[in-house]
Amino acid sequence: MTTLFDSYQLRGLTLPNRVVMAPMTRVRAGAGGTATPSMATYYAQRATAGLIVTEGVQPSAVGQSNPGTPGLYTDEHVAAWRPVTSAVHANGGRVFAQIMHGGRVSHPDTTGMRPVGPSAVPAVGDVFTPTGPQPAPTPRPLDTAEVPGHAQSYATAARRAVDAGFDGVELHGANGYLISQFLSSNANLRTDRYGGSVPNRIRFAVEATSATVEAVGAARTGIRLSPGATFWGVEEADVPQLYAALLDELARLEVAYVHLEATVGDDVLLDLRRAWPGTLIMNPVLPLGPKQTGRAEADRWLGLGADLISFGRAFIANPDLVERLRNALPITPVDESTYYQGGDEGYLTYPAYQYTA
Template sequence: MTTLFDRYRFGDLALPNRVVMAPMTRVRAAAGGLATPSMATYYAQRATAGLIVTEGVQPSLVGQSNPGTPGLHTDEQVDSWRQVTEAVHANGGRIFAQLMHGGRVSHPDTTGFQPVGPSAVAAVGDVFTPTGPKPAPVPRALDTAEVPEHARSYGDAARRAVDAGFDGVELHGANGYLISQFLSSNANLRTDGYGGPVRNRIRFAVEAVAATVDAVGAARTGIRLSPAAGFWGVQDADVPELYTALLTELARLEVAYVHLEATAEEELLVDLRRAWPGTLVVNPVLPMGPKQAGRAEADHWLGLGADLISFGRAFIANPDLVERLRNALPIAPVDEATYYQGGDAGYLTYPAYQYAS
C-alpha cells in the first residue's frame, strides 16, 4: 500500500516522500516584487517536503493580483529569488515556482494598470489593494491579438524561474485567476477562438502550458486546477467535458504533473484521475474551507489514485509537517490574523515540535 512517506520520481526529481507544500499567498515580498532573506528562511524551514510549490508569483506587472507579492519578470527579481532556491537546495529540498497571472482579480491601485481578462466582467468580491480591500474593477477585455502575449508570459517567467534556480514551475490554472477565467463560462463571454465551446475555452490554458513546455521542458512544468470551485465568481459549465478535454491536451504535452484541488464532488475528481495518465497531486480538502488537511485525508486520496498530496495551512504553522505526519505528532494551529500582515511574526516564528526531555 502506498504511503505518504514512500519515495516518488517525476521528471528528473527524486522525491523522498509524497508530501507537497501547496502554494499559499503570504505577501512578504519587498518593493519591486523582490524575494527577501525572510522568504529564503521560510521556504528552507520547510525543505523536508517532497516538493515545495511557492506562493503565486506574477509573470508580468499587469498580472499581479495582490500587493506585496513577488514577481519573475525582471532581472532584479530573478537575482532576489536565488537566495531562496539556494537555501532550499542547501537543506535538501526541491522547489517549484507557482506562476500566477491574476487577470481580472487585480486593481489599478496595485499595478498602475487596468486589470485584463477574457471579457469585461468584474470578479465577485473585494480585491486587496495597498490601501485596503476595494471592489473588483471591470477588467479590460483582451483583444484576440493580445491573448498569445499573455499566454507566452508564463513561458517567459518559467525561463526566468529556472535561471533563478527553481526546479520547475506550476501554472496557476485554478481559483478564478486568468487561466481559470478563460476556462469559465461566465467570466469568458468571448465569441472568438478563445470563447464559447469547450475546445475554445481550454485554448488559452493549453497555449500557456505549451509556451512553458517550450521554454523549460515538460518535466519542469505542472499546472494547478480547481474544477467547479466558484472562487471570485468564476463558474464552469460542462465541468466533466471541460476538464477531461483539458487533461487530454495536457497529456499530449506530457507535463510533469496536474495538481487538483478538492473543489468538486469526489466522483468527478476520481473520473479525472482516470482521464489523466500522469502524475497527480491532490489537495484533499477545500482550500480555505472549514477543514484542514491531515493524514486521514491524505491516505484516503492515496487510496483513490493520487500520487502526491499537497498541504496548505498545515505547513504554515508546522515547518516540520512531514515529521509530524510521520510520527502522528500534534499539528499546531495557524494564526489566521498573520496570514497577510507582513513581517516575520506568523511567518518565521512557528517552531518545530518540541519533544519532552
C-alpha cells in the same frame, strides 16, 4: 500499500516523500516584488517536504493580483530569488515556482494599470489593494491579438524561474485567476477562438502550457486546476467535459503533473484521475474551507490513486510537518490574523516540534 513517506520519481526529480507544500499567498515580498531573505528562511524551514510549490509569482506587472506578492519578470526578480532556491536546496529540498497571472482579480491601485481579462466582467467580491479591500473593477477585455502574449508570459517567467534555480514551475490554472477565467463560462463571454465551446475555452490554458513546455521542458512544467470552483465568482459549464478535454491536451504535452483541488464531487475527480495518465497531486480539501488536510484525508486520496498530496495551511504553523505526520505528533494551529500582515511574526516564528524528556 503506498504511504505518504514513500519516495517518488517526478520526471527525474527524486522526492523523498509524497508530501507537497501547496502554494499559499503570504504577501512578504520586498519593494518591486522582489524575494527577501525572510522568504529564503521561510521556504528553507519547510524543505523536508517532498516538493515545495511557492506562493503565486506574477509573470508581468499587469498580472499582479495582490500587493506584496513576488514577481519573475525582471533581472532583479531573478537575482532576488536565487538565495531562496539556494537555501531550499542547501536544506535538501526541491522547489517549483507557481506562476500566477491574476487577470481581472487585481486593481489599478496595486499595479497602476487597469486589470485585463477575457471579457469586461468584474470578479465578485473585494480585491486587496495597498489601502485595503476595494470592489473588483471591470477588467479591460483582451483583444484577440493580445491573448497569445499573455499566454507567452507564463513561459517567459518559467525561463526566469529556471535561471533563478527553481526545479520547475506550476502554472496557476485554478481559483478564478486568468487561466481559470478563460475556462469559465461566465467570466469568459468571448465569441472568438478563445470563448464559447469547450475547445475554445481550454485554448488559453493549452497555449500557456505549451509555451512553458517549449521554454523549460515538460518535466519542469506542472499545472494546478480547480474543477467546478466558484472562487471570485467564476462558473464553469460542462465541468466533466471541460476538464476531460483539458487533461487530454495536457497529456499530449506530457507535463510533469496535474495538481487538482477538491472543488468538485469525488465522482468527477475520480473520473479525472482515471483520465489523467501522469502524476497527480491531490489537494484533498477545499482551499480556505473549514477543514485542513490531515493524515486521514491524505491517506484516503493515496488509496484513491493520487500520487502526491498537497498540504496548505498546516505548513504555515508546522515547518516540520512531514515529521509530525510521520510520528503522529500534534499539529500546531495557525494564527489566521498573520496570513497577510507582513513581517516575520507568524511567518518565521513557528518552531519545529519540541520533544521533552
